[in-house]
Amino acid sequence: MNSLSFKNVSVVYGEGTPFRKVALENINIDFPTGEIIGIIGHTGSGKSTLAMLSNGLLKPTSGNIFLENTDIWEKPKEIGKVRSKVGIAFQYPEYQLFEETVFKDIAFGPKNMGLSEEEINERVKNAAKFCGIDDASLKKSPFELSGGQKRRAAIAGVVAMDPQVLVLDEPAAGLDPLGREEILGGLISYQKQKGSTMILISHSMEDIAKYCDRILVLKEGGVFMYGTVGEIFMQAELLFGASLDLPQITKLFIELKKRGLTENTDVYTVRYAKKEIEKFLQ
Amino acid sequence: MLKDITLGQFFPGNSLLHKTDPRIKLIILTVYLIMVLAANTLVSIAAIAMITFVLVLVSGINLKIIAKSLKPLLFILIFTAVINVFFMKGDNILFEWYFIKIYKEGLMNAVLMITRLISLITGTSVLLTYTTSPLELTDAIERLFSPLKKIKVPVHEFAMMMTIALRFIPTLIEETDKIISAQKARGADFETGGLLKRAKALIPILIPLFVSAFRRADELAEAMECRCYKGGEGRTKMKQMKSHPADYVFLLVMIGLCVAVYFINSADFLI
Numbered sequence: 001m002n003s004l005s006f007k008n009v010s011v012v013y014g015e016g017t018p019f020r021k022v023a024l025e026n027i028n029i030d031f032p033t034g035e036i037i038g039i040i041g042h043t044g045s046g047k048s049t050l051a052m053l054s055n056g057l058l059k060p061t062s063g064n065i066f067l068e069n070t071d072i073w074e075k076p077k078e079i080g081k082v083r084s085k086v087g088i089a090f091q092y093p094e095y096q097l098f099e100e101t102v103f104k105d106i107a108f109g110p111k112n113m114g115l116s117e118e119e120i121n122e123r124v125k126n127a128a129k130f131c132g133i134d135d136a137s138l139k140k141s142p143f144e145l146s147g148g149q150k151r152r153a154a155i156a157g158v159v160a161m162d163p164q165v166l167v168l169d170e171p172a173a174g175l176d177p178l179g180r181e182e183i184l185g186g187l188i189s190y191q192k193q194k195g196s197t198m199i200l201i202s203h204s205m206e207d208i209a210k211y212c213d214r215i216l217v218l219k220e221g222g223v224f225m226y227g228t229v230g231e232i233f234m235q236a237e238l239l240f241g242a243s244l245d246l247p248q249i250t251k252l253f254i255e256l257k258k259r260g261l262t263e264n265t266d267v268y269t270v271r272y273a274k275k276e277i278e279k280f281l282q
Numbered sequence: 283m284l285k286d287i288t289l290g291q292f293f294p295g296n297s298l299l300h301k302t303d304p305r306i307k308l309i310i311l312t313v314y315l316i317m318v319l320a321a322n323t324l325v326s327i328a329a330i331a332m333i334t335f336v337l338v339l340v341s342g343i344n345l346k347i348i349a350k351s352l353k354p355l356l357f358i359l360i361f362t363a364v365i366n367v368f369f370m371k372g373d374n375i376l377f378e379w380y381f382i383k384i385y386k387e388g389l390m391n392a393v394l395m396i397t398r399l400i401s402l403i404t405g406t407s408v409l410l411t412y413t414t415s416p417l418e419l420t421d422a423i424e425r426l427f428s429p430l431k432k433i434k435v436p437v438h439e440f441a442m443m444m445t446i447a448l449r450f451i452p453t454l455i456e457e458t459d460k461i462i463s464a465q466k467a468r469g470a471d472f473e474t475g476g477l478l479k480r481a482k483a484l485i486p487i488l489i490p491l492f493v494s495a496f497r498r499a500d501e502l503a504e505a506m507e508c509r510c511y512k513g514g515e516g517r518t519k520m521k522q523m524k525s526h527p528a529d530y531v532f533l534l535v536m537i538g539l540c541v542a543v544y545f546i547n548s549a550d551f552l553i
Contacts, residue, residue, distance in 0.1 A: 083468075087468075096461055108468055109469055
């Protein structure tokens with residue numbers, strides 16, 4: 001079952017002007033329900049455009065996007081409904097905070113969906129829990145929080161809408177390692193509990209390899225590779241072709257393979273690496 | 283969506299107008315404006331239209347761009363024409379139908395006003411905004427007004443504020459676009475509802491925008507202080523403005539034309 005599907009989707013910016021730019025070209029992908037899909041690609045490869053397409057903030061120049069087998073642009077007037085089903089947290093979402101208290105800001109999305117007071121309360125509490133915001137912070141003004149906490153509050157604002165598909169554009173950019181771990185960890189546990197689909201856009205191959213089930217590699221507006229994490233890392237050397245960096249442990253195994261010491265390059269966690277090394281030491 | 287705004291857009295080029303010293307250009311613009319506003323007969327306004335057309339040709343700016351810049355004015359132009367044609371009274375009736383009376387004077391005034399408005403906009407754009415980079419422009423303003431420093435007017439500071447404001451217009455537009463997308467993704471609705479509801483819907487855009495504008499201002503001020511910026515006193519320029527003899531010739535030609543327009547006006551051989 002696919003929650004979100006792209007069929008022959010192309011996006012061209014500035015058609016008919018000298019600034020014409022193809023952002024995405026003939027994209028065909030299916031995102032299976034309940035999986036975490038990582039999207040990775042060099043700057044300008046079309047990652048953010050893909051995110052904007054997924055909830056109808058941007059209309060494709062050609063092609064169709066299906067959410068649970070319904071074309072999202074079938075009834076353009078009801079695009080608002082799609083937006084409550086596909087939630088997006090953009091890059092640096094902390095700049096979208098505006099309410100008097102963190103609680104009210106997180107409640108902005110659910111309120112726009114027209115939910116009851118009780119339902120909103122529950123959702124805000126729940127979202128705050130997964131994003132690591134304590135009760136005391138909920139009563140504060142969002143502008144009093146630290147940078148990392150602001151980020152959490154903003155992401156909680158999207159999580160509170162309880163979307164079927166949650167798209168996160170660089171949720172951990174610019175945070176310290178502990179903060180990254182906490183935010184991503186919290187979101188993963190939310191995803192596991194709800195069984196929703198999550199799309200994680202990131203520059204960090206390490207994060208993607210660690211958390212995702214499936215990886216989509218974009219290059220210059222096209223699909224460069226798409227498959228499960230294992231499949232992608234089996235051909236890890238190819239990733240250098242999309243100017244992407246690999247986890248250090250994978251780089252080590254590529255070097256070992258060159259020297260004929262191992263066959264596998266689908267090694268992306270230290271634990272698995274340890275097992276492999278022990279195997280050939282025996 | 284907001285990216286389509288072309289506010290004081292500069293088109294890089296290599297024409298005579300691009301090369302003219304911006305200070306002289308500012309003075310030329312003043313002369314040009316006096317000339318356009320002074321012209322009050324059909325012959326002199328025709329002369330103005332000719333001069334403006336020649337300036338456009340010299341600037342090398344595409345005529346399509348000029349036409350596009352006039353588009354927002356279309357309503358005002360039509361409105362001016364209608365008011366003049368139907369409501370101005372004179373001595374010579376050209377056309378009469380029930381209560382509608384069209385006079386020769388009204389028709390002529392409409393032509394005069396429209397040509398004047400188009401010339402004002404086109405001339406200013408071609409002489410100044412299209413052919414002068416914003417940096418050159420503020421620099422020129424600073425130099426031209428520098429005598430005012432003697433009476434303690436902070437000319438440099440004003441020029442710096444103008445530069446910064448111009449520099450940040452595209453940045454803020456981009457930021458606004460981002461915030462709109464983010465709030466739309468959270469289900470904000472800007473397109474439906476009455477006036478009050480729509481005004482309220484702007485709050486989630488305006489607050490983050492103001493917050494970020496203040497933050498940027500703070501950061502910029504700190505960055506400038508870190509590089510020892512302390513106002514205009516004793517500050518030197520990397521790019522010195524130089525005026526060439528050709529610039530003065532251009533200025534003299536324009537002054538000559540201005541005087542000519544004045545005489546054509548008083549010659550009064552058509553009306």
